[in-house]
Amino acid sequence: MGSIQIQQLTKSFGDTQVLKGIDLDIKDGEFLILVGPSGCGKSTLMNSIAGLEEVTSGDILIDGANVTSLSPKERDIAMVFQSYALYPTMSVSRNISFGLEMRKVPKAQIEKTVAEVAQLLQIEHLLDRKPSQLSGGQRQRVAMGRALARSPRVFLFDEPLSNLDAKLRVEMRTEIKKLHKRLRTTIVYVTHDQVEAMTLADRIAVMKDGQVQQFGTPYEIYNNPANRFVADFMGSPPMNFLECVVLDDKLVIESQGQKFELQVAHGARLKSAGLETVILGIRPEMITEPKPYAEGALVHNIPMQVEVTEPMGPDTIAFGQWNGTEIQARLSPEAGVEAQTKGHINVQVDTSKAVLFDAYSGVRVDV
Structure with missing residues (x-):
């Protein structure tokens, strides 16, 4: 349904090489987290998977099909942004359904999907509100609901919790984990927060300077770090x-x-x-x-x-x-x-x- 293979992927901006031969094999239904310090290339890699960045070389395959040259809408991917990116003049219900309307989905199916997503995310009571009337956590749920409504093959999360306060981050982290357990869809999640990485991921790709330093389970990353950088970056307090x-x-x-x-x-x-x-x-x-x-x-x-x-x-x-x-x-x-x-x-x-x-x-x- 949503396996991803990234093969020898490189990306350069002018003379600056941001991604340097990335190889990753993401299983169907897996929760993968890309983690690393600012400037390590994790967001560029995420945007490359989404089709928002044209890669310099290498291939991206989804379910075995090469999508490297396809546009974002042809990849069947939904993305949840750090900034929520909600339409301010639309209600919560319209924000969730708008993508379906653009795809000419029948009205009855749209209403059913919105109701199911709202129930799943526990936002039924918010459907008539505008984004300005919502808290940060509620806006993030709506952004997730909009992505869920499309039933894509892959979900991409780009630092979705970075704008929330500490308590709400913990709550939303738990909700995202519960959501993945229910849906078992493939998720690629970018963060610089190693606590998020350790608590959410099935597997983690630790990045530095455009390269994957280690790719493994949270247990492997924490207890058997491949090098000193990984050992120092993963763990709070550090090693x-x-x-x-x-x-x-x-x-x-x-x-x-x-x-x-x-x-x-x-x-x-x-x-x-x-x-x-x-x-x-x-x-x-x-x-x-x-x-x-x-x-x-x-x-x-x-x-x-x-x-x-x-x-x-x-x-x-x-x-x-x-x-x-x-x-x-x-x-x-x-x-x-x-x-x-x-x-x-x-x-x-x-x-x-x-x-x-x-x-x-x-x-x-x-x-």
Whole structure:
């Protein structure tokens, strides 16, 4: 119904190459999120799929048919924009039905479709209102309703929640996920918000400088990042990075004249792999206050100098230093209060899920 294959896609604006050989295989019914920092090319890729941008080279296939040279209306795609793009003089009902009217759909079918879409999005009570009478969340629902009414093969969402306040973003995120579960249609969704990406996606394409850095499930992206950029970009707060020297089967952190040894999984393979220096990546949730049940060679207790804490409710993020290196730890609320009061705390580092990166290329090292 709506599979998409993107093959060696490039796009240049003058001498500037914005997309550099993109390859993606999006399954029918999949929720794919394109995520990355501003200027990485994700919106250009979205517009290329929609037909709003003419590509420089490469192919776009939908359900196996090459649509690269087709106009937007010939691709059977519906797009939901960041700005809603509603007709201000039309009622909600007309905004939803207008596309169907232009396609000469019978009136009875239009009325049925509008009623079904309004019920699905819980906006039946808004059908007679104008966009100016709606809240931001309601306008976004109407924009989604207009797209749904067309029953396209593919939905494209271009940062649809960026104009909403924090609470409403969470609510709409949940609604979009529920909607996808009901419809199982193919969705390609652009965002710079990695929390949206992690919570919504079946698979994520992390982009940087016009290239896909990693393409995988949220679990794969978070736990097995392909390189340091992905590890740093995906995660809130981001991963800690510590430069280490390889010594036999251990890692040694040297800073300000002090040394500290850490054991990591499969550490014995590091030296045989010819590695001398690596970057140790460890998530803040693996640096916590000491737990009495946690023990073993991969659990280390270290002192942390605390500079700032951020209470988050169920936990507290502590920012500080260990051995002269900046780190972030995820503590319980009680430990967070202690850390803020004393300015230091003993923390426990669990390296069982630590990730190693090449110190020069930033590529993940598998040992």
